[in-house]
Amino acid sequence: MIKEKYTNRVKEISVNIVQTDIDSVRKKDILKTGLRVYDKGYIGVAGAMGKADEEDLERRAIDNLSLKIPYPCEPSENLKMHLDYREDIFSDEEFVREADEVLKVLRDEFSDFTFSNKMYLFEMETGLTNDLGLDLLHRDRLLTVEFVIKEKASANVFDAFAIYATRQYNREELLNIIREELTAYRNPVKLPEEGKLPVVFMDFDMVPVSKLIDELNGYKLGTGASLFKDFIGEKKFNENFTFYQSAEKEDLRFIEFFDAEGVVNEGFKYALIENGRIMSPYTDKKTAHKFNLPLTGSAVGEYDKVPSLSPRYFKVKSSDKTLKELLNGKMAVAVVIASGGDFTAEGVFGTPVQLAFLTDGERLIGRLPELKLSGELYSMFGEDFIGKSKDKAFLGQQALALYLNVNYL
Amino acid sequence: MDRDIKFVKDAKPVKPGKYTVIFAPVATGVFTHESFGHKSEADFMIGDETMMKEWPIGKKVGADNLCIVDSGEILGSGFVPFDDEGTKAHKTYLIKNGILSGRLHSTITAESLKEDTTGNARALNFEFEPIVRMTNTYIEPGDKTKEELISEVKEGILIEDINHGSGMSIFTIAPKISYMIRDGKIAEPVNISVVTGNVMETLHEIDGISKEFELLSFTMGGCGKMEQFPLPVGLGGPYIRVNNVNVQ
CATH class of the missing domain: 3.30.2290.10 (PmbA/TldD superfamily)
Incomplete structure (x- = not known):
């Protein structure tokens, strides 16, 4: 024992x-x-x-x-x-x-x-x-x-x-x-135009990546219910898109560098999607064992509970460009509150935006009216993926930039 | 389960637009809780002159047949016979026949607004202070049948089940199981990312309420308010028909 x-x-x-x-x-x-x-x-x-x-x-x-x-x-x-x-x-x-x-x-x-x-x-x-x-x-x-x-x-x-x-x-x-x-x-502004525009989210905002987190769940993938079940090892996203589980110092907010089963990843991170290629779902020990998957250290458990599979902290790998450079002279919609949106089962994304600003990549210029955003999973992180800024250009946070359809609500 | 399997196999993306939407009781409950319930929590009003002017008791805020209730007296996940300040549960009409009739209070907010306590001071657990929270929140049943509501819709959508919802000035509901309604009949299944609308406009857009009523309890999840999540609550209501809902 x-x-x-x-x-x-x-x-x-x-x-x-x-x-x-x-x-x-x-x-x-x-x-x-x-x-x-x-x-x-x-x-x-x-x-x-x-x-x-x-x-x-x-x-x-x-x-x-x-x-x-x-x-x-x-x-x-x-x-x-x-x-x-x-x-x-x-x-x-x-x-x-x-x-x-x-x-x-x-x-x-x-x-x-x-x-x-x-x-x-x-x-x-x-x-x-x-x-x-x-x-x-x-x-x-x-x-x-x-x-x-x-x-x-x-x-x-x-x-x-x-x-x-x-x-x-x-x-x-x-x-x-x-x-x-x-x-x-205090400065109300309008969209440059409706249609496909660069949209930026704060680093910690899980709204745009929530579908990736759902579909990369090891149990879902192991039981064949994930959209990605046949795509492990395949390149399905943009070459510059890398998505990983992180326990790096800068990302830890009220969580530990180890998971509930004592797993510590090398360099405190584990890539689930690397340069557009789907590498692995996230797993705890039971899930990895049951479905013969790599162990990624994603066990969560209260002090008096049995550890079980649950998402920890995920992030998109930063580029070597500032947000200004990523936007390349274009104005973007900077999303502060987008509450209640979701993806459909096949990956169509839609969300209302309760608070957004217009940004040139260096500063927020003005407040936009309420908006709605739409996109599609493979496009969002494929041809419509712009990148993640190396600088904290969005209210003290790094910014994830991608093209989405933007319309007034 | 058969319904869900058939739905997953057959559902096609919806054509985005504005539709008349019929919410099943679970969707009605989430809409009620998120869109209006949180607005009724009086701690949001303390010291706020604008809110006091905008939300006077007696103001017309919804359709004539709309009654919204919060009650901790009903058995289920929102059963709170005494709140965490020891106040006995009340049945509080938030809206009665379209008129703003009450709001939810702790002792502090009741004293501050010179209104009666309602038994809505709740803490997630010993680590947190009691704040104003809902208990069981629902729309009261109406006089039509579900079939009548559907039969009167030329083109619309029936939302039978949902994933989640939220609400500020705009409410959002992410449907799980939805069907088109065509010529008064349930038609093909459709996948919808989200339906949205302005809360205060939508309360006036409810033009049909069913007799069928369901108050739901949940073993998982609950209501989140700032740091205190998940608090068990009950929610539900009848089938309601709402015009001009934005569907994506």
Whole structure:
């Protein structure tokens, strides 16, 4: 029998903001411990919050082996990695004072808008160890801002967002993102024309790549339900399009460099589509074992759950060009909020766009009316794929650019 | 399952455009929850003069036969007999006969707007503070049958099942199973990426509501509001017929 221990401790302070003012402050310090035992192809799991009695956890995990939950794979072994990405940002008191200062600036500069929701200072420590020499530890600290923005004269529930996440906080960097967005917001503009136009999305926006994530699911592909089931190894997309699973430092936001089964990919990434060629679906150990697929380290699991297949973080490989260079003199539609869109089963894409700006690749020029976008999966990442910018030219984020059909809603 | 297999085999892409659309109860429920339910959560209104002017109780906001309710008293995934501040569940009419009749409150928002509490303060779990959330949200049944709603449509779409939906000023629903309606009859299956419309305009575009009614509970997923996701809620309603819906 092999014993494995998972621990996760989260310390967080957040300020709740209402009408551009601090409404309340919340503090968390939560420890979760999970004990897994593996025996004769089965797994037993038990978990506890707070200070855990490990002997009791182990007894309960062993009892749970009787549930006969299959785990026909070997636990990870012989790997020790301790990564500490924490940087000094603020003490809790300094953080609350800083939030207050930021809100003061926003009240002065943007009296025609209100800001609400939260700012967080978040610290995590996650460990995974077992009897086979696995010893992984991830420590991280992030300051994140998630402002919901409303134009005071608007009857909408909200009109815009501002998102900022960093290990090295810079007030002016945060304010400049908001300044660029809201200055453009105040300037209504029209599309250069309706029809096929360059459209850019922020790096973390999964709307355009959601179908790829669905179809690259290892279980879906293994059972023959994926659009890509007959295309592994085949070139189906643009030569410059590479799509990979990433656990690189710059991409980690509240997740660890290892997955829930202790898998660490070489270079912290795994290419699923490389230079247009479909290489592999994403898998956890069970899925890789069942369908004889490569293991990509895509297991997710709560502290008291059996790890299972789930998407982690995916990204499109950056080009060596700036957004301005990628757009090559053309104006583009920069999408900030495109909520509710989807792909059909065969890959036809459609989404409304609640908030978009016109951009020249260097700055946002003005706010566009509500739009609708449409495209088709193989075209979007084939002949209509433009590239991903190397610079953070879209509100502090790298930008994914592709041609889509753009019309007024 | 047979329906789904046949649909996957036979469905063809829809011709984009504006259609009269009939929503099945699950689509009605998601539309109601996303498009109007969230607008009824009073924490969005605190200190906001524009919202108070735009959303006075008594304002005509929908078709005459439209009644939208939130109630934590009904068994299912939105059953909240007492909310997370200890307030007893209420049946709250958000819209009654097309008139804005109420909104959803925590104690803080009720006090702030000088309205009554409604039992809608809910927290995802011990890690979060209670905020204003829905419970079971639905449109009340009408007086037509599903067949009557369909029979009165020359060319339109029936959405029988959906993948997801969302709503701000515009609502969106991503259908899973849809059919064309031609000359009052269900015709060929069609694949649709998304249907959209302006929420406030669409509430006036509802011109038929069925007697058939279904309130649904779900074991997976739930409602998301900012950091608190997924919160179990119930939703549903009758079949509703809506004109001028944008279909992609």
